[in-house]
Amino acid sequence: MRVPILKQGKYLIASIQSALSDYELLQLRDDLAAQVGKYRTRGVIVDVTVLDVMDSFAVRTLRAIAQIARMRGAETIIVGIQPEVAFAMVQLGLTLGQVETALDLEEGLALLDDRTRQDGNRDAER
Amino acid sequence: MTPKDEIHVPINSDSDIVTARQQGRTMALEAGFGDTDLTVISTAISEVARNIVEHALSGEIILRIEHNGSKAGLVITARDDGPGIPDIALAMQDGYSTGKGLGLGLPGTKRLMDEFDIVSDPEIGTTVIMKKWRN
Numbered sequence: 001m002r003v004p005i006l007k008q009g010k011y012l013i014a015s016i017q018s019a020l021s022d023y024e025l026l027q028l029r030d031d032l033a034a035q036v037g038k039y040r041t042r043g044v045i046v047d048v049t050v051l052d053v054m055d056s057f058a059v060r061t062l063r064a065i066a067q068i069a070r071m072r073g074a075e076t077i078i079v080g081i082q083p084e085v086a087f088a089m090v091q092l093g094l095t096l097g098q099v100e101t102a103l104d105l106e107e108g109l110a111l112l113d114d115r116t117r118q119d120g121n122r123d124a125e126r
Numbered sequence: 127m128t129p130k131d132e133i134h135v136p137i138n139s140d141s142d143i144v145t146a147r148q149q150g151r152t153m154a155l156e157a158g159f160g161d162t163d164l165t166v167i168s169t170a171i172s173e174v175a176r177n178i179v180e181h182a183l184s185g186e187i188i189l190r191i192e193h194n195g196s197k198a199g200l201v202i203t204a205r206d207d208g209p210g211i212p213d214i215a216l217a218m219q220d221g222y223s224t225g226k227g228l229g230l231g232l233p234g235t236k237r238l239m240d241e242f243d244i245v246s247d248p249e250i251g252t253t254v255i256m257k258k259w260r261n
């Protein structure tokens with residue numbers, strides 16, 4: 001199943017609805033990459049609340065999503081990582097690297113507002 | 127042993143990885159494993175199943191509940207007839223990958239499970255056998 005991507009102002013919100021195969025994860029990456037450019041997005045939220053597994057492939061793909069988005073001027077925040085999933089990720093040795101996380105969608109949006117406001121200030125100073 | 131105590135999941139493509147880890151989770155849930163263990167087990171299955179798809183093309187995952195006195199455990203076997211692993215000690219090192227992976231699959235899976243064994247031969251393929259005991 002394709003992950004629905006909702007456009008909300010200058011943000012894109014991808015809410016994962018069910019377990020994803022590798023192929024579906026790559027599809028999400030490509031869909032987000034296309035839409036970030038198309039809509040001049042400033043922030044991307046990927047909601048992983050329903051995922052009961054985040055293995056090395058999922059983490060690698062989420063990191064790729066954040067890298068691609070950053071190159072196109074958008075910040076990425078992963079929200080909803082379950083405590084058990086976080087535990088297993090740490091045991092496995094996986095980190096999200098530079099990718100930011102937040103507890104839930106609401107906090108993710110607040111964090112994005114924060115980040116993009118800071119960017120705006122920096123732009124204004126130039 | 128009832129037939130339901132052992133499940134074979136053929137692994138041929140990336141969607142089989144999802145099937146294998148869901149079957150493993152269901153079996154572990156029925157055997158009374160807790161939430162954290164369920165996630166740990168699914169993650170471990172995902173890693174060894176993906177190794178089959180990525181490095182050996184096809185194989186199978188065998189899931190079995192084992193009883194040892196009052197203890198119950200889930201035994202996961204990942205078997206393929208792929209090219210084998212020439213240097214297992216090297217493959218078990220964090221960060222070693224012959225592909226574009228992070229090289230964390232095998233060493234990370236070993237950390238997730240209570241028991242972990244790997245046998246490999248270029249003529250026969252690779253078999254990973256691992257166990258998680260119920261707390």
Ligand SMILES: Nc1ncnc2c1ncn2[C@@H]1O[C@H](COP(=O)(O)OP(=O)(O)OP(=O)(O)O)[C@@H](O)[C@H]1O
Binds near residue numbers: 209223226227229231
């Ligand atoms: N079933 C297998 N058949 C053949 N070679 C394998 C198999 N499983 C692992 N290997 C070899 O061992 C190496 C290490 O495996 P490991 O799972 O740790 O890392 P990876 O698969 O390369 O990357 P990651 O799992 O982090 O995405 C692989 O790069 C591959 O060369």
Ligand SMILES: [Mg+2]
Binds near residue numbers: 230
């Ligand atoms: Mg691997």
